[in-house]
Structure formats: C-alpha cells, structure tokens
Amino acid sequence: xxxxxxxxxxxxxxxxxxxxxxxxxxxxxxxxxxxxxxxxxxxxxxxxxxxxxxxxxxxxxxxxxxxxxxxxxxxxxxxxxxxxxxxxxxxxxxxxxxxxxxxxxxxxxxxxxxxxxxxxxxxxxxxxxxxxxxxxxxxxxxxxxxxxxxxxxxxxxxxxxxxxxxxxxxxxxxxxxxxxxxxxxxxxxxxxxxxxxxxxxxxxxxxxxxxxxxxxxxxxxxxxxxxxxxxxxxxxxxxxxxxxxxxxxxxxxxxxxxxxxxxxxxxxxxxxxxxxxxxxxxxxxxxxxxxxxxxxxxxxxxxxxxxxxxxxxxxxxxxxxxxxxxxxxxxxxxxxxxxxxxxxxxxxx
Amino acid sequence: xxxxxxxxxxxxxxxxxxxxxxxxxxxxxxxxxxxxxxxxxxxxxxxxxxxxxxxxxxxxxxxxxxxxxxxxxxxxxxxxxxxxxxxxxxxxxxxxxxxxxxxxxxxxxxxxxxxxxxxxxxxxxxxxxxxxxxxxxxxxxxxxxxxxxxxxxxxxxxxxxxxxxxxxxxxxxxxxxxxxxxxxxxxxxxxxxxxxxxxxxxxxxxxxxxxxxxxxxxxxxxxxxxxxxxxxxxxxxxxxxxxxxxxxxxxxxxxxxxxxxxxxxxxxxxxxxxxxxxxxxxxxxxxxxxxxxxxxxxxxxxxxxxxxxxxxxxxxxxxxxxxxxxxxxxxxxxxxxxxxxxxxxxxxx
DNA sequence: ACCGCAGCCCAAACCGCTTTGGATGCCTGA
DNA sequence: TCAGGCATCCAAAGCGGTTTGGGCTGCGGT
Numbered sequence: 001x002x003x004x005x006x007x008x009x010x011x012x013x014x015x016x017x018x019x020x021x022x023x024x025x026x027x028x029x030x031x032x033x034x035x036x037x038x039x040x041x042x043x044x045x046x047x048x049x050x051x052x053x054x055x056x057x058x059x060x061x062x063x064x065x066x067x068x069x070x071x072x073x074x075x076x077x078x079x080x081x082x083x084x085x086x087x088x089x090x091x092x093x094x095x096x097x098x099x100x101x102x103x104x105x106x107x108x109x110x111x112x113x114x115x116x117x118x119x120x121x122x123x124x125x126x127x128x129x130x131x132x133x134x135x136x137x138x139x140x141x142x143x144x145x146x147x148x149x150x151x152x153x154x155x156x157x158x159x160x161x162x163x164x165x166x167x168x169x170x171x172x173x174x175x176x177x178x179x180x181x182x183x184x185x186x187x188x189x190x191x192x193x194x195x196x197x198x199x200x201x202x203x204x205x206x207x208x209x210x211x212x213x214x215x216x217x218x219x220x221x222x223x224x225x226x227x228x229x230x231x232x233x234x235x236x237x238x239x240x241x242x243x244x245x246x247x248x249x250x251x252x253x254x255x256x257x258x259x260x261x262x263x264x265x266x267x268x269x270x271x272x273x274x275x276x277x278x279x280x281x282x283x284x285x286x287x288x289x290x291x292x293x294x295x296x297x298x299x300x301x302x303x304x305x306x307x308x309x310x311x312x313x314x315x316x317x318x319x320x321x322x323x324x325x326x327x328x329x330x331x332x333x334x335x336x337x338x339x340x341x342x343x344x345x346x347x348x349x
Numbered sequence: 350x351x352x353x354x355x356x357x358x359x360x361x362x363x364x365x366x367x368x369x370x371x372x373x374x375x376x377x378x379x380x381x382x383x384x385x386x387x388x389x390x391x392x393x394x395x396x397x398x399x400x401x402x403x404x405x406x407x408x409x410x411x412x413x414x415x416x417x418x419x420x421x422x423x424x425x426x427x428x429x430x431x432x433x434x435x436x437x438x439x440x441x442x443x444x445x446x447x448x449x450x451x452x453x454x455x456x457x458x459x460x461x462x463x464x465x466x467x468x469x470x471x472x473x474x475x476x477x478x479x480x481x482x483x484x485x486x487x488x489x490x491x492x493x494x495x496x497x498x499x500x501x502x503x504x505x506x507x508x509x510x511x512x513x514x515x516x517x518x519x520x521x522x523x524x525x526x527x528x529x530x531x532x533x534x535x536x537x538x539x540x541x542x543x544x545x546x547x548x549x550x551x552x553x554x555x556x557x558x559x560x561x562x563x564x565x566x567x568x569x570x571x572x573x574x575x576x577x578x579x580x581x582x583x584x585x586x587x588x589x590x591x592x593x594x595x596x597x598x599x600x601x602x603x604x605x606x607x608x609x610x611x612x613x614x615x616x617x618x619x620x621x622x623x624x625x626x627x628x629x630x631x632x633x634x635x636x637x638x639x640x641x642x643x644x645x646x647x648x649x650x651x652x653x654x655x656x657x658x659x660x661x662x663x664x665x666x667x668x669x670x671x672x673x674x675x676x677x678x679x680x681x682x683x684x685x686x687x688x689x690x691x692x693x694x695x696x697x698x
Numbered sequence: 699a700c701c702g703c704a705g706c707c708c709a710a711a712c713c714g715c716t717t718t719g720g721a722t723g724c725c726t727g728a
Numbered sequence: 729t730c731a732g733g734c735a736t737c738c739a740a741a742g743c744g745g746t747t748t749g750g751g752c753t754g755c756g757g758t
Binding site for chain 2 (some may be wrong): 001043044045046047048049050052053058060074075076078079080083084086087089090095096097098099100101111112115116117118154224225227251254257258261280281282283284286287291340
Binding site (some may be wrong): 399 | 744745746747
C-alpha cells in the first residue's frame with residue numbers, strides 16, 4: 001500500500017493524505033480523521049526510503065564499532081551500551097545502523113555513512129588518545145557524539161563519558177586508606193583513552209598522599225578473563241606481591257579471582273580487589289551484597305545519554321558541543337579489606 | 350556530489366554514468382574508465398536511499414533482538430553473533446540494522462521492517478518453542494533466517510543452529526561414563542528452544558544408559574553469573590548434592606565456580622562441571638588447557654553462517670528453506686574427573 | 699548504393715514520498 | 729456588491745538514483 005493508492009482509495013490527493021498523516025494544519029479535522037482511519041485500516045506505513053529521499057533525513061543513527069586489528073574482539077560492553085541507545089532510538093522512531101569495521105577502515109566507514117546518506121548522525125565508540133576520527137568527522141560535517149573522550153584532540157566536540165580519572169582516584173585512595181601500599185593496576189589497553197585516564201587517577205591518588213607507585217605493578221591489555229588471570233597469577237607468584245589489585249572491568253576481575261583462588265588465597269583478606277563495574281546485565285556484581293568493591297557506572301545509561309544527546313543535536317540543528325560527565329559510585333563489596341600485615345609492607349612504607 | 354553533477358562534469362548523461370559504474374555492457378571501455386576515474390577523483394558514492402528507492406532493494410539486513418520482558422537484558426552472545434554477521438555483510442556491501450524490541454512488540458517490528466522497506470531480510474534471534482514469529486514472518490513475505498529453531502512450529506523455514514541436543518547428550522554421557530550419577534542441569538530459560546533441546550539431550554543420555562535423572566537437579570533461568578552462583582550454592586549445600594553440574598554457558602559457570610570455591614570444594618575433583626562454550630571473544634575458556642570441559646561451538650561462526658545464508662536466499666530469490674546444523678566439539682578441560690566415591694552414590698545406583 | 703545491425707549514448711519515466719505554489723469556494727467587512 | 733482573507737485541497741516539481749525505449753553512427757553484406 002503506497003500513499004498514492006491510499007489517496008485514490010480515499011478520493012483525495014496524495015498531498016492531502018501526506019499532510020493529514022504528518023499533522024500539518026492545512027487539512028480539516030474531518031478529513032484528517034478519515035485519512036487516519038483509512039491508514040490504520042489498510043495498515044499503511046510510509047516507505048522510509050522514499051520519505052528520507054524526499055526529506056533528506058535518514059531517521060537512522062550509525063554506530064561504528066572498531067574491530068581491534070589482530071585480535072578480532074567485540075567488547076561485551078557494546079551490547080549493553082547499544083541496548084541503552086536502542087531504547088532511545090526506538091522511542092523516537094530512529095533506526096540503529098551498526099557497522100563493525102577494522103581500525104584501519106574507520107575513515108572510509110564515516111565517509112561512506114555520510115555520502116551514502118544512510119544515517120543522520122554517528123556515535124563514535126572507543127576513542128583513542130588523540131583520535132584522528134574526531135577531526136575527520138568534523139570535516140565530514142555529520143553530527144556525532146563520542147562515547148568517551150580523546151585527550152589529545154583539542155577540538156571541541158560532543159561527548160558522554162564516565163569520570164574515569166575520578167573513579168580510579170577514589171578507588172585507589174580507598175585502598176591506600178586501608179593501608180595498602182603495593183597496589184597493582186590491571187588496566188585496559190592504554191592506547192584507549194579511558195584507560196589512560198584511569199591510570200592517571202591511580203597515580204594521582206598515590207601522589208596526593210605522597211606515596212610511590214610502582215611501574216612493575218601496572219599492566220595494560222585487552223580486558224579478557226584470561227588477561228586478568230595471567231596477570232594476577234604472575235603478580236601473586238612474584239617475590240613481592242601486591243596486597244591489592246585494581247582492575248578495569250568485571251571480566252578480567254573474574255580471571256583475577258580465579259588466580260587468587262588457585263594461589264590458595266582469599267580475596268578480601270589476603271588480597272583486596274576493586275573493579276570498575278559497567279553494570280552489565282549478564283554479569284551483575286552480586287545483588288544486595290556485591291562480590292567486588294567497585295566503582296560503578298551503568299554503560300547502558302551512558303548509551304541512553306549519548307543517544308538522546310545526538311538526537312537532540314540533530315533536531316536542534318545547533319552545533320554547539322555538549323558534554324555529559326557521569327560520576328561512578330563507589331560501592332562496597334566483599335573483595336576489600338585492610339592490608340594484611342606482612343614483612344614486605346614495612347620494607348616499602 | 351550527485352550522479353547528475355558527475356555526469357555534467359563528464360559531459361555525459363546520467364544514464365551512461367550510472368551504467369558505467371554499475372558494469373552494464375552498453376558502455377564503451379574508454380568511457381567506463383573515464384567515468385570510474387572521475388568518480389574516484391570526486392569521491393562520488395551513490396546515495397543509498399535513492400538507489401534503494403529505484404531498485405527496491407534496501408541493501409540492509411535487520412536483526413530483531415528480543416528484550417525479555419521484565420528483566421531488560423541483552424545477552425552478550427549477541428555481541429559475538431553480530432560481529433560474525435557483520436563481517437559477512439560488510440564484505441557484500443550490506444548494512445546491518447538492529448532493533449531491540451520488547452517481546453510483545455515483535456510482530457509490529459517485523460511488519461514495520463517490511464512496510465517501511467528498510468531491510469531486505471531479517472535474522473530472527475532467540476526463538477522460543479512454537480514461536481509465533483515464524484508464521485508471522487512467512488505471512489509478511491520477507492526473507493529471513495532463524496538463529497536456532499522453534500520446535501513447535503511445523504512450518505519449514507531457514508535456520509542455522511547448533512546441535513544442542515547432541516552436544517548435551519554427549520556431555521552428559523561423558524559424565525555418566527566417569528561414574529557420575531547425580532548430575533545437575535543448570536539450564537537457560539526453558540521457554541527458549543535451545544534450552545529445551547539441551548534438556549532433552551541431558552535426559553536422553555540418562556535414558557540411553559537406563560539411568561534415572563532427577564527433577565530436583567534440573568534448573569532453568571536467565572543465564573547470568575548470579576543464577577549459576579545461586580543454584581550451585583543451593584545444590585552444594587543440599588542433603589544429597591550432585592557430583593557434577595552441566596550448565597549452558599560460560600557465564601553461569603563462573604558463578605558455579607565461585608560457589609564451589611566458597612563451599613571449600615575443588616572443581617574437577619569434588620564436583621565436575623561441563624559447560625557449553627559459545628567461544629565468546631572476551632570470555633575464552635582458557636587457552637591451551639581449557640578451564641572447563643566444554644561443548645564448544647563458536648557463536649560468531651553461527652553469525653557468519655546465518656548472514657551468508659540469508660544473503661544467498663535474497664540473491665537467489667528462491668524460497669526453498671535451507672538449514673545448517675553446527676556440531677559442537679567436546680573439549681577436555683580441568684573441570685571434570687571421576688565421580689568421587691561417596692556413600693550417596695551407592696544409594697542411588 | 700542501400701539495408702540491417704551492432705555499439706554507444708541519451709531523454710524521459712519511474713520509485714514513493716514531501717513540499718511549493720497555486721486553485722477553489724466560502725465568509726467577512728466596507 | 730465586491731475585494732480580501734481564510735480554510736481546504738490539489739497538480740506538479742523535486743529528492744537521486746535506475747531503467748525503458750529509442751536515436752544516431754559506422755560497419756559489413758549484397
């Protein structure tokens with residue numbers, strides 16, 4: 001059923017039918033009601049392709065999620081972020097276009113989105129330090145919102161981010177207050193912006209208390225279960241093991257917990273662990289009493305925020321950059337406790 | 350840059366330019382080369398909306414992923430499945446449209462996809478037993494491929510599935526061969542088709558050996574870490590605990606492992622565990638020596654298969670249903686061992 | 699010399715919708 | 729009574745491509 005057919009069936013012109021359905025004032029109430037009833041009855045729905053061609057608006061948002069070259073991994077946090085964004089889109093009648101493109105083809109992907117006219121805006125995922133995509137997108141001239149920030153780039157652009165620095169600073173300070181002095185950082189890949197900020201927070205907390213931090217306790221890698229396990233195993237088996245571990249996500253934390261168990265230690269007593277918890281739906285951090293002490297910030301909420309910001313930008317037409325900084329809450333779990341009294345501690349304090 | 354502009358710049362008609370770029374034979378080689386060079390130089394890319402309107406093909410595939418009503422969860426296996434499908438789409442110039450819609454709005458979503466003309470085909474996720482979506486999609490008349498099957502529906506349709514029954518039958522038989530007689534099943538939600546088949550496999554293996562299976566050891570729920578933990582904790586604390594646990598995914602298995610540790614038991618010695626491993630990129634089941642004994646089948650590969658099957662169906666235009674049944678491999682890990690000798694065992698054999 | 703046929707190219711219609719620029723009829727006010 | 733205004737509706741021109749149905753050359757065959 002096309003608009004033309006509907007119009008013929010009603011004995012009206014396509015113009016009037018279109019206006020009636022789209023709420024224009026130049027049509028009488030009686031006619032409008034008749035048209036709406038007929039549209040409902042015939043199950044008429046406008047063809048989006050034709051509509052977008054005519055209006056120039058695609059009614060779709062593109063998500064370009066990068067495929068780290070080499071290791072072809074899609075981070076599970078995307079699932080939750082996208083779920084959040086999807087909620088917003090569907091409420092506003094937008095579609096969500098996803099393309100998973102290798103790191104080195106990102107530029108082409110954006111230009112294609114623009115020139116093919118398939119989206120009205122773009123969400124940029126996983127920005128790196130000084131990410132070139134941002135200036136690229138600005139030059140392409142398509143509205144976009146970055147999930148995260150790119151420290152190096154001094155251009156101003158719209159973003160939604162979690163306060164990574166502050167979260168990790170608080171978590172670290174909390175551990176230091178508990179008496180921990182050798183704290184390991186099992187971080188995400190440090191060419192990712194969020195990981196850089198987290199590390200900075202980790203170091204800032206030490207600096208604020210005039211305490212040293214140790215390079216040999218800082219690690220960076222893809223945030224898999226295996227990575228957490230390997231690092232923790234190596235750390236706990238080392239000569240001067242840390243008394244606490246701070247890690248970037250639930251997933252490596254699971255590996256860390258496994259390694260702690262294998263070493264015959266108890267988490268929270270022998271080794272304290274703090275994680276950042278993205279509040280993933282399938283990996284909840286316990287319920288009433290959380291397993292891990294954590295800095296928590298829902299990535300799903302971030303998805304919602306980013307999506308509505310983008311839709312706002314598109315509908316307002318303004319290009320004034322906006323930003324939204326989410327604060328993580330520090331929640332207490334069973335994985336932290338006072339630093340165990342061990343000879344090493346005196347050596348290092 | 351539109352086709353018309355390009356044509357003007359070249360001193361040719363839009364017709365010729367279009368044909369040159371789309372490889373039609375009615376254009377001389379010299380002209381074609383000239384056109385291609387110019388298109389390249391100007392960075393011309395056809396507007397997809399206009400092209401789809403003219404050709405009637407959207408060059409996009411829709412993925413409708415259901416949001417279980419109540420608990421708003423997006424299963425992390427989608428991330429990997431979609432990554433696999435995305436690979437195939439991008440190789441063929443297709444876009445991927447994702448909409449996350451609540452269970453009760455699925456019907457509307459499909460009809461919209463069809464009438465709005467935004468996709469050429471649909472991938473159906475997470476079919477339930479006797480899923481009504483299948484007959485609905487057939488009546489809507491849009492090509493689709495189901496990831497999984499819907500036992501109840503006797504219509505024939507195209508699907509890609511893992512042999513859930515066989516996988517769980519083998520895993521169960523393996524445990525029975527090791528002497529386990531009280532085996533718990535921590536299954537996914539049993540209104541999901543895959544979970545039904547897995548349970549059937551579990552029971553079939555018992556039946557084949559003439560052994561009883563126990564209803565009080567069978568559980569069904571959303572496959573979260575928490576679910577695995579709760580169930581395992583209850584089971585291990587019960588009067589007559591199982592000596593082995595078979596579970597549906599890596600994620601509850603993590604909770605199960607946690608519960609085993611908390612109970613002061615050792616996995617593989619006191620309690621054996623077998624999981625189904627979807628080979629998620631961020632949750633690898635160990636490397637050279639797997640943590641869990643598992644039935645493994647890559648969900649990413651399933652995504653690739655489903656996508657290419659759908660593209661095939663679309664391009665061939667045939668509506669002969671196809672199917673692809675993937676077999677899981679049984680891989681040996683550290684989580685299984687012979688049934689511990691306990692008084693209970695003699696009571697039950 | 700003339701016809702027929704490739705080979706190459708173009709004008710115009712069309713896809714299904716929106717939107718501009720009237721047209722029509724009726725009502726109001728001078 | 730008639731111009732002006734308002735409320736409704738419509739024809740037609742796009743949007744940016746594809747595709748149909750020719751038109752014009754130049755060549756080989758008779």
